Amino acid sequence: MTDEQLAIGVDIGGTKLAFVLIDRAGHILAEHRLPTDPLQGEGAVIERIVAGIATLRDRAEHPIVGVGIGSPGHVDPVRGIVRNAVNLGWEAVELRKAVSAQLADELPIFMQNDGNAVALGEMYYGVAQGCSDFVYFAIGTGFGAGAIVHGEMLDGANFYALDIGHLALDPTGRLCTCGQRGCLEMYASGVGFVAGAQAYLSDYPDSVLANTDAITGSDVFNAIQAGDALALCVWDEAVEHLHQIVAICAVTLNPAMFVIGGGLGHAIADMLLPLLESELPSRALPSVYEGVQFAESQITSSAIGPACLVWHGLSRR
Ligand SMILES: [Zn+2]
Incomplete structure (x- = not known):
C-alpha cells in the first residue's frame, strides 16, 4: 500500500454524519459534515451518507481504495447490517448493500460499530499508537x-x-x-x-x-x-x-x-x-x-477510525 492510496471514513452520529478523506499517513485531506436527521427515516440518512462519500470522492486526487463506516447499534461487519441502532430508530438496515447500490462503483465498504472503529483509529494514529x-x-x-x-x-x-x-x-x-x-x-x-x-x-x-x-x-x-x-x-x-x-x-x-x-x-x-x-x-x-x-483521545475527527477500517480490512484480505 502506498501513500498515494486514500480512504474515506464515515461516522454515523445521532445528530451528525462526519466524513473524512485520509491518506496512509493519517493526514486529513478533506472533511465534510451533514446532519443525520434520523427522524426523516433511514432512506434519507442513507442518501446523505452516499452524498457525503461522493463529495469527498470528487475532491480526491489519488485513488480511493475503500470506504469505512462506523455506526451505532449492533453492526454485523460480515453481512453489512446495522441492527438496533436505538438513537437512529433503526431496527435492521442493510447499510452496505444500500450504500453500495447508490454509489454505483466497486469500492469495498468496511463496517464496524462506532466504538470499535474509533478504537482502531486510536491505534493507527492516536494516543494508543504502539x-x-x-x-x-x-x-x-x-x-x-x-x-x-x-x-x-x-x-x-x-x-x-x-x-x-x-x-x-x-x-x-x-x-x-x-x-x-x-x-x-x-x-x-x-x-x-x-x-x-x-x-x-x-x-x-x-x-x-x-x-x-x-x-x-x-x-x-x-x-x-x-x-x-x-x-x-x-x-x-x-x-x-x-x-x-x-x-x-x-x-x-x-x-x-x-x-x-x-x-x-x-x-x-x-x-x-x-x-x-x-x-x-x-x-x-x-x-x-x-x-x-x-x-x-488524540483523534480529531470521529470519522478517522472508520477510515482505518479500510487499511485494517485490506491488510487482512
Ligand atoms: Zn439501555
Whole structure:
C-alpha cells in the first residue's frame, strides 16, 4: 500500500454524519459534515451518507481504495447490517448493500460499530499508537466503547462485544431508551446527564438548571464546572458508574490503557481521568491496575477510525 492510496471514513452520529478523506499517513485531506436527521427515516440518512462519500470522492486526487463506516447499534461487519441502532430508530438496515447500490462503483465498504472503529483509529494514529491492548470509551450523546486486544478489534461471537453502554449496572435504576433499567448510558453520557438533571431537579430548586427550558448535556456540563449542586450530584453519579465499568473492563480484558474520547468525553477528560486512575486500585488487584494508563483521545475527527477500517480490512484480505 502506498501513500498515494486514500480512504474515506464515515461516522454515523445521532445528530451528525462526519466524513473524512485520509491518506496512509493519517493526514486529513478533506472533511465534510451533514446532519443525520434520523427522524426523516433511514432512506434519507442513507442518501446523505452516499452524498457525503461522493463529495469527498470528487475532491480526491489519488485513488480511493475503500470506504469505512462506523455506526451505532449492533453492526454485523460480515453481512453489512446495522441492527438496533436505538438513537437512529433503526431496527435492521442493510447499510452496505444500500450504500453500495447508490454509489454505483466497486469500492469495498468496511463496517464496524462506532466504538470499535474509533478504537482502531486510536491505534493507527492516536494516543494508543504502539499499544496493542486498550479500551476506548466514546462518551457523547450516548456511550460507546471498543477494545483492541492483541492488536485486533474485539467484536465477539455475534459482534456485540463491549456493548457496555447498555450494560444494566443497576437493574432497578433509571429507565433507558433500550427498555432496560440502569444502563451505564443513562448516567455517563449526554443523555444520562440530562436524565439525571431532570430526575433530581425538584430536590434542587435553586439550581441554575431549574431555570433552563430544555436542558442539554452541555448545560449540565457547564453547571458542573460552575459548581452547581444539582449538576455535581449528576456528575458524582456518572463518575461512580464509570468507576464500575472501568473496573469491569480492567479485570476482564487486562488492558494497558483506557482512552477517553467523544464530544463530552473530551470536555470532561481533565476532571475525569485522575479520578478514574486514583479509584481503580480500590476496585481491582495490583496485577490488574499496575501500569494502566488513562489518556484522552488524540483523534480529531470521529470519522478517522472508520477510515482505518479500510487499511485494517485490506491488510487482512
Ligand atoms: Zn439501555
